[in-house]
Amino acid sequence: MGLLNFFFKTSPDLLPLPRGSFTVDCDGRVLASTLPHSYPTAFAQDIATEVLAAFRAARDARIPLAELMIRYSSLKLTARELRGGAIIFLTPQTLSSQT
């Protein structure tokens, strides 16, 4: 068994994808969040920036949108526009939740 235990090691942890939601104002500042504390705020900020930019760009292209659903293979991101800001939901996709 000594040899088999050799297969296991401890090393830097991978960051799990977060489950939760957060709201941002029209400048992209995070106002409230249910994301895990361990999840870096910078990532939430990054998501907010892209989402708000996408809403604005859609409006400029004359296809105004009130809701965006972005499906990655491992994460679903749903954003609803909220008076210039947005509420954003993050849902990790597991094998059982994918259709």
Place this chain on the structure above:
Amino acid sequence: MADRPKILLLDDDQDLLDLYKEILSQLPSRPEIFTSTNGPRALAMMDAEPFTVLVCDLNMPKMDGLQVLSIVRRKLPEMRTVVLTSIIDEQFRSRVYGLGVDLYWQKPGTGEEIKQFLDCIESLLGREAHKGGFRGVQSKSLVDIIQLECLSQNSLVLKIINGPLNGRIWIQNGEVIDASTDELVGEEAFRRILSWRAGNFESLAAEPTRTRTIHNSYQGLLLETAQAADEAHVQKEGTSVGGKKSSSPLATLARYPGVEFILVLKPGADKKFDARGLENPQPVAEWGRHTLEQFRSLGDRLRAGPLHEMDGLGPQRHVSLAPYENRDFCVGWQHSLSGDQIGDAMKKLLTLWAS
């Protein structure tokens, strides 16, 4: 010796690499084993020479396994990839499979598990790259299957599933008597089903009471279908911005229920696109291209895997963006459709395009 498969092992623990190397070199196919203790070096090795299989750990400093795998899937899509990890987590398993990895293997804990792991690696080394076709009869096209059934004078119903699309072909005493898809029946449905390039099929019991709608011989049907496919291929290759060919594949997609407009964004610096249903498609094409680019990049930063689809719901119309094969699609939908409906319809639309 030139035919020996090559395995690249990636783990930050040199002792583990030595152990894997020792074990994997015993495989019946006698693979050449190469090792790397970090992602950047492994990527450089893969750039320098081709490998059959990459066996990769997830937990590594600086560049983790997810980053390495997402780069490998993009640059070397034909390479077989295996994750060997001690992480027991459904989410990581899902993320790894979402990247298109062939196997997610928890580091073996018993002799039996090691044997199973080695069997799987050996199987991957011997497997050829997937080239389409219908699962159930290896290396056979649907035309081959129909010919076989008709020549054998069989009676059965072929149920064919191509992603979200379903079809059935009724064969009675070696004659094709009827066909149906979600929207079509008869010969039109038969031609549509035969245009699908891949899928699964199963044989169901014959239905002798089925009303005959197809009176053409199966040879005639197959010949006409082949001609139609050739014509469609020529049109697909020849369509360009502002093209007026009303029967092009893009025009067919534009007539799909609920579609208001459709744009196919081609790769390349010249930013070409094909469009149907928009008077001024340029701003929408630019928006679609830019938005997909931004969210692909966001997905890479979050390590969320490849972007599958984006759906936007608006007060006037909805819109979907999706990469498919080497193009990006932007589709406008009628406002009356729900978010779930446009998700389903988009999948069907892309499958139709592929056909």
